[in-house]
Amino acid sequence: MNQEISFIQREALKEKPATDSLGFGKYFTDYMLVMDYHSENGWYNPRITPYEALTLEPSAMVFHYGQAIFEGMKAYRTADGTAQLFRPEKNMKRLNDTCDRMCIPQIDEDFLLSAIKQLIFTEKDWIPQGEGTSLYIRPFIIATEAYLGVRPAKEYKLFVILSPSGAYYGSQLNPVKIYVEEQYVRAVIGGVGHVKNAGNYAASLKAQEKADRLGYAQILWLDAKENKYVEEVGSMNIFFKINGEVVTPKLTGSILPGVTRDSVIQLLKHWNIPVREERISIEEVFAAHERGELEEVFGAGTAAVISPVGELTWNDKTIVINDNQIGHLSQDIYDEMTGIQLGKKEDPFNWTVKVAQVEV
Incomplete structure (x- = not known):
C-alpha cells in the first residue's frame, strides 16, 4: 500500500491538560488518523483529521454484530526530547x-505504522513529560456497512486516536488488590480471548462491577472449562514468583499474548532468572503462599507496564503478598522496562523506535 496521507487542518487547537491531572484515557489530542475500507476498493483515503464526533447509520453492522477491534500502545518522551515507540511492530x-x-480485512502493517508515526509527529507536543506519563495510542476498526444480516461487513473504518495519560492505577507502583472470579468467565479456547475484540471487554464488565463494589482494582480470570487454572487479569497478563522461579500462564488460545508479557519473559531470560510458561491452578498459587514460597505477584500490560499485586482473594480467603509491598523483582522489571521506553537505559533488544524530536 503506497497512498499519500492527506491532512485536514483544525480551526483552533485545544488547551492541553496539566500533567498532574491526566489520569488515564480522559483527554484526547487535536487530531486522529482515519482510513476507509470497501470490498471493491480495499483500504483507501488515509487522512489525519481533527478529532471529532462520528456519524454512522443506525444500521451500521458494528452495532448489531460486534465487529469492533482495537490495539493499545504508547509513545514516550525521552530526556533528550525524542519521541519513541515501544515494539510497535508487535502491535x-x-x-x-x-x-x-x-x-476484518488485513491492514498493511508497514503503512499503518508509518501513518501512526506521522500522526504522532503532528501531535508530538501532546506527549507529556513526567514520571509515569506517556501518549497512549488507540488504533481501532469498526464495521460501518449499513446492513442487517449476520455476515462480515463489506465496509469498515480504521481510526487511531491519542490520549496523554498518567499512571493507569493512579499511584503507579502501589500494590493492587485482585479478586479471583469464580462465577463468570472471560473466554474459552476456540473463542476470541486471544485477540483484542471489543466484546471480550464488554463480557468482563459484570464481574468487574462486583470487584469494584468489593473494593478490588481488577479481576483475575480462571479458565472457562474447569474454573481452576489462572488465565489473566482484566487489563494485564499475570506473573507469579514462586520459590525463586517466575511462572506465567501459557498461551492456550484464551489468553491475550501481551506485548509487555513477551517483553518481561525476554528480560527475565536475559537476566538468567528462571521463567516458565505453564498452566498454573489457583490452588497451586494459594498453596505456595501457605508454604511461604509465593514471593511476588505482578501484572504486565501496556497501560500499567508493571503492576504489583498486594492481595489476592479467592473462595472467601484473602492472602497478602510480600507484606503488601512491591517486590524487588517487580521493581527491577519496572525500572528496566520504563528505562528502555524512556531512553534512560540501554536497549539491547532493539525494542524502541524513534519517531520525532520534541522540544525538551
Whole structure:
C-alpha cells in the first residue's frame, strides 16, 4: 500500500491538560488518523483529521454484530526530547491477527505504522513529560456497512486516536488488590480471548462491577472449562514468583499474548532468572503462599507496564503478598522496562523506535 496521507487542518487547537491531572484515557489530542475500507476498493483515503464526533447509520453492522477491534500502545518522551515507540511492530501484527479472527480485512502493517508515526509527529507536543506519563495510542476498526444480516461487513473504518495519560492505577507502583472470579468467565479456547475484540471487554464488565463494589482494582480470570487454572487479569497478563522461579500462564488460545508479557519473559531470560510458561491452578498459587514460597505477584500490560499485586482473594480467603509491598523483582522489571521506553537505559533488544524530536 503506497497512498499519500492527506491532512485536514483544525480551526483552533485545544488547551492541553496539566500533567498532574491526566489520569488515564480522559483527554484526547487535536487530531486522529482515519482510513476507509470497501470490498471493491480495499483500504483507501488515509487522512489525519481533527478529532471529532462520528456519524454512522443506525444500521451500521458494528452495532448489531460486534465487529469492533482495537490495539493499545504508547509513545514516550525521552530526556533528550525524542519521541519513541515501544515494539510497535508487535502491535501491528496482533492487530492483523485480530482482524483475521474477526473476519476484518488485513491492514498493511508497514503503512499503518508509518501513518501512526506521522500522526504522532503532528501531535508530538501532546506527549507529556513526567514520571509515569506517556501518549497512549488507540488504533481501532469498526464495521460501518449499513446492513442487517449476520455476515462480515463489506465496509469498515480504521481510526487511531491519542490520549496523554498518567499512571493507569493512579499511584503507579502501589500494590493492587485482585479478586479471583469464580462465577463468570472471560473466554474459552476456540473463542476470541486471544485477540483484542471489543466484546471480550464488554463480557468482563459484570464481574468487574462486583470487584469494584468489593473494593478490588481488577479481576483475575480462571479458565472457562474447569474454573481452576489462572488465565489473566482484566487489563494485564499475570506473573507469579514462586520459590525463586517466575511462572506465567501459557498461551492456550484464551489468553491475550501481551506485548509487555513477551517483553518481561525476554528480560527475565536475559537476566538468567528462571521463567516458565505453564498452566498454573489457583490452588497451586494459594498453596505456595501457605508454604511461604509465593514471593511476588505482578501484572504486565501496556497501560500499567508493571503492576504489583498486594492481595489476592479467592473462595472467601484473602492472602497478602510480600507484606503488601512491591517486590524487588517487580521493581527491577519496572525500572528496566520504563528505562528502555524512556531512553534512560540501554536497549539491547532493539525494542524502541524513534519517531520525532520534541522540544525538551
